[in-house]
Amino acid sequence: MTRIHKLRTKPTLLVVTSLAAMLAGLGARAESAHPDAVQVLVEQGVDIVDRFDAPGGMTGYVGTMQGRPVSFYLTSDKKHVVIGPMLSETGKNLTETNIRKSITGPQNEEAWSKLENSDWVRDGKESAPVVIYTFTDPNCPYCHRFREAAKPWIEAGRVQLRHVMVGILKQDSLPKAATILGAEDPESALHENQRSYENDGIAVDREVVSANHKRVTANNSLMSNLGLSATPSTFYKADDGTIAMKQGLPRPEELEDMMGSSQP
Incomplete structure (x- = not known):
């Protein structure tokens, strides 16, 4: 009898214990739902x-x-x-604004610190108060147009574009990017590619490419790791102090926010 009694009561106790735990869980869930x-x-x-x-x-x-x-x-x-x-x-x-504050802002803050330590080419005065990072492919037509649109702010000394050179669009994109990064004067090489864009851009220097292609592949990896797939992809400080990001060519009405001032 004792044995049968134990076999009958043990499942009952388990059921009661399980129900109590479930009710406690439901109460906690309802409280926080x-x-x-x-x-x-x-x-x-x-x-x-x-x-x-x-x-x-x-x-x-x-x-x-x-x-x-x-x-x-x-x-x-x-x-x-x-x-x-x-x-x-x-x-x-x-x-x-709220998405940038709570989600993309913190993500972009982390990206900004990585961009600071990447291989980039300064375009504009070193003393310019506004710094903008942009992923640039030498063969990218939208990168070319973005640089043309930013030109008034750059020439006025208000903005410094930092071009994180990548090579993703064409077979000679990486060699061109490495030629620019490895040049004795990278900013001048960047401008040469800009000026001659319609005529196939900067001439590739194979010796320079051999010594600098890994710098470009590192930038390619950085761009991919940040989840970006289009050039230009541009990081800038918004008027609320958070870091914002724009993929693709900015619309004209977005430029003043990105550049931090009205057009000179």
Whole structure:
């Protein structure tokens, strides 16, 4: 009898213990859970990084999903979520500011320190107050156009572009980038490529390439490790002090923010 009694009570005790643990877990989960409309997104894979008070009595959220930043807004009744950017009455993208502050800003701060220690070519006065890093392929038409657009700020001494030379677009991109990096005067070589861009750019110096090609491949790896796939990819300090990044050719209306001032 004793043996049978033990066999019957032992499972019962296990069940009671398991139920107690489950109830405790559910209580903790309920206490820390987001509103249902937000929890749906969390269960779909959104990792919430920060939340903030948003206009109209809403609560804003920023997070990541599969490594990409996302943003959404919980309505004041806490029953609905609006996904996407929010614009002010003046057209300012409030969402972009919050994503930059909480997600891309810290990521770009880390990238900035890596760029400082990379192989780059200074373009502009060393004393220029604004420093901008840009990944540049010698054969990239958009890099060429970006440099032309930035020219007024560079010549006015306001901006120093630091070209992180890469070779990814054409077969001779790496040799050209190595020729520029390894030149006795890299800035002059960069300008030569800019001036002669329409005529196939700078002439490749094989001896210089042999001695400097690893510097370019290191920049290629840096660009890839930062998750970038387009040139130019440009890092600059935004007006709120955070580090911002622009892939591709900036639009004309973006240039003044990137350069830190109106066009000279």
